[in-house]
Amino acid sequence: MRTLALAVSAQYRVALDHGVVLQDHTVPKSMQDAMSLLGRLALEEGREDRFASVHDVLHACTVPLREWDLDAFKGNFTYANLQLVDPDLLVPTEECGALMVEGGRSHDDVIERQLYARLQDALKNTGRQRDRTYRVVREFLARHSLTTRAGLRGHFDGEGVDDAVTDLVLGHLFIPVPEAWTLRGQPHRCVHCGTLTRPHPDRDRFPGGRCPLQACREGEDFQAQAEPFGGTGAIVAANTVLRYWVNPAIDELRIFDAAVEAGVPAELYPHSDKCDVSLGGNTGVDVKNYRDAHALARKMSADPGGLKEYRVPVLAVPDARAAQPGYLSALKRGLKRGPGARLRVMTVREVKRDIRELAHA
Template identity: 35%
Template sequence: MGEDSLITAGMLARGLADVHERLLFHGDLVRQDGRMPPRMRRALARLSAQSLRDGADDLGASIHNVMAMAARPMCEWGMPSFQGDFPWANIVLVDGDLGQPTAECFELAAGGGSETELLQEIHHERLRAAAERCGPKMRDRAYREIRGLVVRRPCLPTADLFEFIEDWLTAAPDVQSFYRPLPSTALHGKTLRLCAGCGSPLWPDNDVVSFPNGRCRIRDCRMRHPTCEVAEEFEVTDVGEWRLATNAVLAYWTGPGLAEIEVHDRLKAAGRTVDLYPYSDAADVSVDGRDVGIDVKSYASASLLGARLARSVGQITMFRRRILCVPDARVRQDNGYLKTLKAIALQGEGKCLEFMTVSDVIRELAA
């Protein structure tokens, strides 16, 4: 495998991140003209050249085609150089349901030297600022409860959101910014169906054979609960009476948070002293104060996650025992996931971590 394919993939990730930044902060439409971000233009040219070398169709001819294609694993693009032993073959660069670059896309962009400010970090900064406004005594609790809300209740009645906000009035604008009015397209007629796996809507889907009750748009949830069962149904006469987390919050907090709250809730039920997002997110879960810190990561690519951890493990170093765990479904998809992850992460800061699956963590610490 030549390095050309790695460079092309990195440039595409940076280009897609730039396009999304333009959409997010400037409201620009995606255009194939002079207003296209320069790095996206260079990425398309490089993709076209590589398509020619691979004997494939010109995949870089249209940015719109690339953005649609990026919602599938790179190994499915029809280019031999993105298949076989290509380390990012299974990476999806854009979440097709939510229209957001994936965490892997941002990580690949950052690893390639991009200066793009990651969207998930923007949201974290907004949440940290909101928690700070609640005062030093309430800061950690505010962070935990506000972030816990969007993970546990991504879709909720507007009245419930306002009731929650009453306890955190200084953070009200930030909390409200994490939600939007429920789109009418989420309804089945006038019925809202909430997913049993995550609490977000089950959206009407053309594939009624596979998704008779509707389809959950949270990738991490579908990975855990592919049948998309219904938890509750509500008759909705006014969509303004409901709020749904924004696509970015669903992609970067709600989805990854499913495994985080599973670890927390299972250990708490076993009688352990646990906190969710302790010390304003120094870890995802703490056990017995600073004795154990647990971070849960759900990257499709073990090599990208390993590279991130080799660069930095964050504030989990404040705990005496530090565990990085991944959802069991990732290991079922790739038997060598943990081996690859450790081989890369242990070359850098990740050498301070233990690596487990979610079930392994629960089994050991709940005993």
């Protein structure tokens, strides 16, 4: 699994450089090794080797391993629910990055860490405004992942964001809306989260395109509704930003907005992301949307990040994850040892329900 995670990440970097995935000399050594191991596994089970093509392997990575039609990945296999590639955004998942680190790779190799480092570099000259500017950028991305250049620049100017930070966001975190992602040349936005919808083959169900964000589609109030986006010069957050920052922010905002509505003191991304939401100063909440409970438990047991600095550290998991059979029990078992043992595991619904109690813990 670690070899495969490394292979997916390496192949993604090749695709960024070349703009296409080819079955040629550009296939990374790690992907060649992973394909060989998968082929051997299939042959040992008496099955056809369906892993000789890098395209087939990457396509397989968009579904959980238990659906790969390999006996080794079923039953009690630890990573049966692991999904290495986001099927809508086509970028490596957080679980993929966590497995890479387990396999000995530096945190700096993980895409999410690279995004964070790039933004922090742009913030280096903002002085005392550093934490506030970080929060302004991240909250804008969370609430306005589909916008216009003029809209973004106007908002940032109004918030006093440094020009270097604005240029970084416009130049590296957003892209112009591609024609292929429009409907008859018109961008459409999800009525729930506001992001750009993508055209979908099932036009009867998704006439305005489908929201590409898993956390939005899994929300209890989600309906397949979209509306035209009327701004000129539309831009949308890059797929990596959508996966690593905007998708988890859907539940982060649910918690933060519930706290504000309840009159509870709360802060988004305090101290430049020590946690996702702080409640009352003593409680820190991190939302993690991992399909595989074992991968999440191993990550948080190794390093809970900024949560360890809070008196009440809360690991919040989306309600859709908690609905997976055995998910919460597996997660709690995996957190019994090490730094992760202090974490209080709750669903997003439970955090919202107990928000006053958590804020005064």
